[in-house]
Amino acid sequence: MNLALLFDEDFLSPDRVLLRGRRLEHLNTVLKACAGDRIPVGRVNGAMGHGDVLRLTDSEAELQVNLNQKAPAPLPLTLILAMPRPKMFRRVLQTCASLGVKDIWLINSYKVEKSFWQTPWLSEDNLRENLTLGLEQAKDTAMPRVHIRKLFKPFVEDELPALLVGKRALVAHPGMATPCPTHLSEPAALCIGPEGGFTDYEVGKLEEAGCQSVHLGPRILRVETAVPVLVSRLYDGCL
Structure with a gap:
């Protein structure tokens, strides 16, 4: 219930x-x-x-x-997510809240259309409403924090390195040599790109900041699918 x-x-x-x-x-x-x-x-x-x-x-x-x-324990995960298409953004937010993700950073990327940032779903009231729907579904009470960063390079250069301290930092991107790890117990930061993925330049900047590039296999997934697959692969506690 x-x-x-x-x-x-x-x-x-x-x-x-x-x-x-x-x-x-x-x-x-x-x-x-x-x-x-x-x-x-x-x-x-x-x-x-x-x-x-x-x-x-x-x-x-x-x-x-x-x-x-007591409420369920939160996942020790910082999710850094390129702004999804508005039509799927609500579902992604609700999924994150249901899985126990409490720290969400929405960032820009070359393949993120400027119009995505104009969606009314980014208003404080709408963010709270969709996060509430996810918490209700999962029977949780800890409201996730959502941070919005509309400029990729300043975020990656000025904020991301400090955000990654003490965490296992990963960027999920097709075609990388290393598979995504499983069964983590330590804090982690996970970067997920937009539809079509990050550009090579963006992946390079994320790696410079301290992220390791990993893959999920040969299949290309939509963002709304990739988020729960990656999070559940990293942490057993969200299942």
């Missing part, structure tokens, strides 16, 4: 919450809750537990909650 995710503004008191809007719809259509039901709940960036539905109307639901369980 999916989780009802609670934000600070939902709380009327330490153990009472009021849900409206999409999350009320989630309560009705996904959790199919009725007054008197007990459902799984969790507070954003906090504990999980259960909520008893005290009152349910067409416009709001009031719950009494007991939060006494």
Whole structure:
């Protein structure tokens, strides 16, 4: 059963919450809750537990909650992702949240069209909404952080080296000699390019910053497929 995710503004008191809007719809259509039901709940960036539905109307639901369980452990992964096409961006965000990725960097690349950066899905409200959908699906509460960097070279030269300190740094790119590693336990940073991959120049700059180039085999995958395949290959804990 999916989780009802609670934000600070939902709380009327330490153990009472009021849900409206999409999350009320989630309560009705996904959790199919009725007054008197007990459902799984969790507070954003906090504990999980259960909520008893005290009152349910067409416009709001009031719950009494007991939060006494830890959320799943996050993956020790920094995901550096060339901005995907807007039509798949939402699904990629939700997938990342469901898998336990908590640190996401959206970067530019030669093959990223300028129009991609104009998508309304990059607004703070839409980012939160899609990350929330992923957390609800996976029964998690830790909200991922999304960083936006629209210039490739300044990011790779000025920020990326420090970001990679203490991590196993990888860039996934077709045709490389080394296969992607598996069963990691240490922190890692993973760079994934756009549809069509990074350019040779970009791969070279990522390698200069400290990344090792790896491949997934001879097949070319869409970004929305490559993300879960790579993350689940690196970390057993996301499964």
